[in-house]
Amino acid sequence: MKYIDEYRDGRLAKDIARRIGAIADPTRSYQLMEFCGGHTHAISRYGLEDLLPTNVRMIHGPGCPVCVLPIGRIDAAIALAMRPEITLCTYGDLMRVPGSNGSSLLKAKAAGADIRMVYSTLDALRIAEAEPECEVVFFAIGFETTTPPTALALKAAIAKGLGNFSIFCNHVLTPAAIQNILESPDVRKLGAIKIDGFIGPAHVSTVIGTEPYEFFAEEFGKPVVVAGFEPLDVIQAILMLVRQVNDGRHEVENQYIRAVTAIGNEKAKAEVAEVFEPCESFEWRGLGEVPYGALRLRAQYAAYDAERRFSMVIPAAKDNPGCECGAILRGVKKPADCKLFGTVCTPDTPMGSCMVSSEGACAAYWTYGRFREKAPQVDAGRAVA
Amino acid sequence: MSVMIQAQRRKLDIANGRVDLSHGAGGRAMGQLIEGIFHKAFDNDWLRAGNDQSAFAVPGGRMVMTTDGYVVSPLFFPGGNIGTLAVYGTINDIAMAGAVPLYLSASFIIEEGFPLIDLGRIADSMGAASRDAGVPIITGDTKVVEREKADGVFISTAGVGLVPAGLDLRSNAARPGDAVFISGTIGDHGVAVMSKRKNLEFDTAIVSDSAALHGLVADVVAAGGSHIRLMRDPTRGGIAAVLNEIASQSNVGFHIEEEAIPLKPEVAAACELLGLDPLNIANEGKLVAVVAPEAADVVLAAMRAHPLGLEASLVGHAVADENCFVQMATSFGGRRIVDWLSGEQLPRIC
Numbered sequence: 001m002k003y004i005d006e007y008r009d010g011r012l013a014k015d016i017a018r019r020i021g022a023i024a025d026p027t028r029s030y031q032l033m034e035f036c037g038g039h040t041h042a043i044s045r046y047g048l049e050d051l052l053p054t055n056v057r058m059i060h061g062p063g064c065p066v067c068v069l070p071i072g073r074i075d076a077a078i079a080l081a082m083r084p085e086i087t088l089c090t091y092g093d094l095m096r097v098p099g100s101n102g103s104s105l106l107k108a109k110a111a112g113a114d115i116r117m118v119y120s121t122l123d124a125l126r127i128a129e130a131e132p133e134c135e136v137v138f139f140a141i142g143f144e145t146t147t148p149p150t151a152l153a154l155k156a157a158i159a160k161g162l163g164n165f166s167i168f169c170n171h172v173l174t175p176a177a178i179q180n181i182l183e184s185p186d187v188r189k190l191g192a193i194k195i196d197g198f199i200g201p202a203h204v205s206t207v208i209g210t211e212p213y214e215f216f217a218e219e220f221g222k223p224v225v226v227a228g229f230e231p232l233d234v235i236q237a238i239l240m241l242v243r244q245v246n247d248g249r250h251e252v253e254n255q256y257i258r259a260v261t262a263i264g265n266e267k268a269k270a271e272v273a274e275v276f277e278p279c280e281s282f283e284w285r286g287l288g289e290v291p292y293g294a295l296r297l298r299a300q301y302a303a304y305d306a307e308r309r310f311s312m313v314i315p316a317a318k319d320n321p322g323c324e325c326g327a328i329l330r331g332v333k334k335p336a337d338c339k340l341f342g343t344v345c346t347p348d349t350p351m352g353s354c355m356v357s358s359e360g361a362c363a364a365y366w367t368y369g370r371f372r373e374k375a376p377q378v379d380a381g382r383a384v385a
Numbered sequence: 386m387s388v389m390i391q392a393q394r395r396k397l398d399i400a401n402g403r404v405d406l407s408h409g410a411g412g413r414a415m416g417q418l419i420e421g422i423f424h425k426a427f428d429n430d431w432l433r434a435g436n437d438q439s440a441f442a443v444p445g446g447r448m449v450m451t452t453d454g455y456v457v458s459p460l461f462f463p464g465g466n467i468g469t470l471a472v473y474g475t476i477n478d479i480a481m482a483g484a485v486p487l488y489l490s491a492s493f494i495i496e497e498g499f500p501l502i503d504l505g506r507i508a509d510s511m512g513a514a515s516r517d518a519g520v521p522i523i524t525g526d527t528k529v530v531e532r533e534k535a536d537g538v539f540i541s542t543a544g545v546g547l548v549p550a551g552l553d554l555r556s557n558a559a560r561p562g563d564a565v566f567i568s569g570t571i572g573d574h575g576v577a578v579m580s581k582r583k584n585l586e587f588d589t590a591i592v593s594d595s596a597a598l599h600g601l602v603a604d605v606v607a608a609g610g611s612h613i614r615l616m617r618d619p620t621r622g623g624i625a626a627v628l629n630e631i632a633s634q635s636n637v638g639f640h641i642e643e644e645a646i647p648l649k650p651e652v653a654a655a656c657e658l659l660g661l662d663p664l665n666i667a668n669e670g671k672l673v674a675v676v677a678p679e680a681a682d683v684v685l686a687a688m689r690a691h692p693l694g695l696e697a698s699l700v701g702h703a704v705a706d707e708n709c710f711v712q713m714a715t716s717f718g719g720r721r722i723v724d725w726l727s728g729e730q731l732p733r734i735c
Contacts, residue, residue: 004657010718017718047719231717347727358727368721371710 007230008046016235017051024242030056031194032241033331035178036143036201037064037359038229044368046231056238059331060354060361061181063201065142065172066093067353067360068284071317073170074099077139080168080312081105081113087131088168089124090139092117097356100317121153128157128165137306141170145203147295148268151275154297154304168306171295172282174204175212180290181330182220195331197241199234200226202256207272209264213252220250227255275301285353286325320345323352328361335362342366397421402501409495409529419527422505426512427491431523439523441488444547451478452543460503460537463577464592468507470669471540472514472522473597477618480599481672483554483606484546489515491542492526496535504538518597520544551611558614559635563703564681566674568601568688569594569696570647571624575666576655587658591651596670601693605674608687612680617673625664625723627673628711638706641723643716647696665726675703 024030034040040060043049049058062068078099081088088105095106095117109115114134118124121138128136140150150167157165178198200213205226213224223244227237237255244251254260275298282294297305306312319325323345324338335341335354345351347363354362397417407414424432431439455471465473471491479486491511495504515522522542573594580589598618606613619627624646628639648663656663670693676684681699688694701713711723 004654008717010716013718045715045721046717047715047721048717050719051717347724363727367724367727371708371712371720371722 004230007228007232009232012232013048013051013235016232016239020056020235020239020242021053023239023246024053024056025246026053026055028055030196030242030245031059031331032056032197032199032238033059033061033181033195034199034234035061035063035174036199036204037067037357037364038201038203039199039227039234040064040361040364041359042229042231042234044364047368048231048235049369049372051235052238056242058238059195060328060364061198061331062177062284062287062329062353063143063174064357064359065146065170066097066357068172068177068286069094069097069141069170069353070283070285070314071099071319072283072315074105075103075317076312076314077168078103078105078108078113080137080306080310081108081115082111083310085135086310087114087116087127087134087136088139089116089118089127089136091119091141093357094139094141098350100315121149125153125156125160125162125165128162129160132164134164136165137310138165138167139170140167143172143174143201143204144207144272145201147171147272147276148207148265151271154275154301155271157304166304166306166309167297168312169276169296171276172284173278173293173295174201174208175216176293177284177287177290178213179216179220180284180287180293182222195222196245197223197225199237199241200224200252202226202228202233202260205254205256205260205264207265207268210252210254210260210262211264217250217252223250223253225253225255226260228258274298285319286329288326319353320351325352325354325362328354335365336370338362342370397501399501399505404495404497404499404501404504404529406497406529406531409527415527422501422508423491423493423525423527426505426508427515427522427525428512429521429523431521439488441523446550447548447553448545449479449482449484449548450543450545451475452541453478455540455542456536457578458536459578459581460507462581462593463589464574465595465669466507466510467538467540468511469514469595471542472511472518472520473595473669474620475542475544476518476520476597476599477669477672479544479546480597480602481554481616481618482546482548483552483602483613483616484548485603486518486520486544486546486599489520489522489542489544490524491522491540492528494528494530494535494539494541496537497529497532499537507538507540514597518599520597520599549606552606552613554613554615556615556617556631556634557636559631559637559675559703560614560677561637561703561705562678563614563637564676564678564684564699565628565639565641565701565703566676566681566685566688567619567624567646567698567700568598568672568674568694569670570649570652571619571668571671572652572656572663572666573649574669575623575661576652578667579659580655587655589651589655591649591655594668594670596693598670598672598693601672601688601691604687604691604694605684609674609676609680609684612677613684614675614677616675619668619671619673621667622726623663623665623667624673625662625711626725628723629709629725631673631675632706632709632711635703636707636709637703638709639701639711640704641701641711641713643713645698645700647698664723
């Protein structure tokens with residue numbers, strides 16, 4: 001594939017890996033967190049860790065919007081979808097996310113709810129236009145990358161005069177979550193591991209730029225490298241972080257110069273700011289309440305806000321008490337340290353947030369890397385429930 | 386398919402007509418449909434005899450029997466349709482035992498309102514496929530269900546075949562050291578079907594690889610004989626599912642090389658765009674063969690000498706592994722597990 005294979009070149013990877021090996025100080029360790037699930041997936045899928053020296057360790061962060069969606073919000077979406085007038089439009093990867101008591105959107109669909117899998121916000125808009133008798137709700141989810149399309153869809157719905165289109169908003173924010181990982185009270189309680197640097201997601205920065213990380217890098221003294229999602233991008237970002245750590249620098253560097261700038265996309269940011277505002281607090285599954293960790297629709301768009309329009313109640317729902325996702329997301333524990341991992345919790349039967357989507361830390365470990373771990377013995381790929 | 390054809394009847398309007406409930410009611414209309422579409426398309430002595438069943442002589446030795454249902458959506462896709470799939474798929478299931486496929490049955494569940502012209506196209510392509518393969522459809526059944534009780538047409542085919550003397554392929558037969566071959570590029574069928582799916586249409590030159598594999602199998606068996614451990618056609622779940630199944634049934638692991646797996650650039654590009662792994666994507670004209678090391682070279686040569694195996698490749702080996710992991714050396718230089726697919730990647734591709 002033109003312009004893709006170049007970023008997966010094994011010979012170049014070996015060369016960068018050799019350079020990391022040459023500069024990594026053998027007397028210390030480097031604990032680097034890739035915040036985003038897309039990076040976790042790339043690292044696992046290409047076996048990137050096999051190329052790194054043993055003292056350079058990757059910690060898989062919480063950056064998967066599907067994974068961090070609290071159970072209560074899934075429950076609320078299911079309850080909404082079961083209402084006869086509602087057509088819920090959702091991305092496919094939310095369908096299997098377990099709610100309370102073994103429920104899921106997939107099961108609700110089988111029970112008769114009108115749930116449609118869509119590939120973009122525009123598909124949902126088209127359904128609202130074509131089927132005016134349906135109350136079409138778009139299950140909006142994602143980081144800063146997916147927020148502008150939601151804002152544009154909302155404005156398009158208003159322009160078209162669609163009275164039957166609304167948004168269940170679950171858009172979460174990256175910099176707030178990274179900050180939370182370093183400073184939340186849980187970090188002390190869980191015996192925080194030292195994180196020496198972060199890889200930031202390039203797709204988020206195509207929208208917000210690299211500037212939002214400046215304060216954070218300065219305040220916490222942690223280097224950040226904004227990187228693309230191809231495996232060569234990731235391994236180059238690791239080299240850049242190791243260099244910064246060795247030099248005692250804590251700067252925001254941009255590996256993804258082919259698309260990311262310091263200020264990002266001003267037009268997209270303006271669209272988002274017009275439609276959305278930050279919530280004072282939002283629950284992230286596995287992390288708990290994250291101050292200013294998500295967006296909601298501004299008051300003037302209340303008519304298009306499914307939570308207000310349909311008086312949705314977000315129930316409190318607890319994760320399995322044995323689940324170690326909170327500690328895993330902060331790098332304090334590894335997936336195989338959790339007693340649920342690979343026993344009752346597998347990608348087919350996810351219990352905790354890290355197993356829910358293929359981008360979650362546990363799912364990536366299980367799917368691609370479990371031959372490295374002394375995981376509990378199970379029949380190849382099949383859960384022992 | 387036994388029917389009494391009456392002398393006086395209105396002609397079946399294939400160009401504009403639709404299947405209605407009377408076509409499944411056992412009366413004259415049903416007879417007309419069967420005669421005018423299926424018998425015409427599948428024409429052979431057994432169907433002409435007009436019995437409720439067909440008799441054939443049983444040769445000595447071991448026989449295999451298989452059955453499969455086809456519910457693909459959309460019904461027509463680049464490189465085939467539900468009918469060709471129903472013929473080739475069942476032939477291939479027989480062939481994977483190393484067997485020579487002999488006869489097929491075909492059962493149709495048709496939704497009220499289904500255009501006769503589409504049914505005719507499907508039946509005609511099944512007839513052509515079965516003639517090309519030399520495996521006649523010798524019995525069948527037709528049912529019509531009310532609108533919205535099916536999705537156009539569902540087809541179920543069964544088949545019987547004869548296993549050559551001395552051959553006994555089993556899915557628990559893989560041993561550490563065995564060579565693993567794939568007969569050609571992976572993922573073509575799944576991507577071709579997906580490219581025509583509603584809401585997902587994209588332009589691609591990819592056509593389904595849907596094909597009958599018994600000719601290729603005959604050449605492989607002739608070359609490798611009892612050194613062939615087993616063969617599988619990687620349909621739903623792709624080669625990832627097949628290798629994991631063999632691994633757990635044979636209690637071995639597999640080490641495969643990403644760079645050795647044949648993959649068309651267009652399929653790779655479509656998978657990239659849709660976030661899919663080609664290893665999980667269905668094939669309808671490929672086989673995976675596990676072969677004892679001493680016959681590896683001759684089997685690969687035999688595969689490559691057959692038109693359906695030109696791009697055959699040695700993709701890896703079976704290894705001793707109590708965890709039954711399928712591991713792949715990535716072209717990037719790392720190693721990863723190739724797992725079963727969790728949940729459903731694509732609905733109804735066969």
